Amino acid sequence: MIFDLANFYKNSKNYEKAIDRYTEIILTLDDNSLIKSDVLYRRGGSYERMGNYEKSDEDLLHALKIDPSDAYILNYLAYSWLERDYKINEAMDMLKTAYDLKSNDPILLIQLDGLIF
Structure with missing residues (x-):
């Protein structure tokens, strides 16, 4: 409750x-x-x-x-850091890991696509 x-x-x-x-x-x-x-x-x-x-x-x-293998936590933290221009390289590594873990997840794919383009 x-x-x-x-x-x-x-x-x-x-x-x-x-x-x-x-x-x-x-x-x-x-x-x-x-x-x-x-x-x-x-x-x-x-x-x-x-x-x-x-x-x-x-x-x-x-x-x-x-x-450590929760793709959604990795994704959330990575985007939080990227929005703040903080730990950019680590954030990008986290996004890659999240994608590798859940490469068929449409939400992660859309977000990653938006980041690349």
């Missing part, structure tokens, strides 16, 4: 409340669980939307430490 509420707040652009709920969930999860990776990804996205890039990067990198 808390997870649904957190997602509702995030989708409603009420990022502070979403972050609070995601934090509640994170505190209850094992350090290396894939669920924790997903919740960190969602909280990191909320921080990014608020412009708190330091906390966003921290959450997204932590999520990748738990699940």
Whole structure:
């Protein structure tokens, strides 16, 4: 229920409340669980939307430490960095890795196509 509420707040652009709920969930999860990776990804996205890039990067990198093969986290962090002209080479490497992991995903293909052209 808390997870649904957190997602509702995030989708409603009420990022502070979403972050609070995601934090509640994170505190209850094992350090290396894939669920924790997903919740960190969602909280990191909320921080990014608020412009708190330091906390966003921290959450997204932590999520990748738990699940380094999550193409969507790689993609999100890479685009966040590219939009800020930050760690361009690392971001491009992340996008390539994300594409290699999910080369048939239409969302990743469209985003990659937009980056190339």
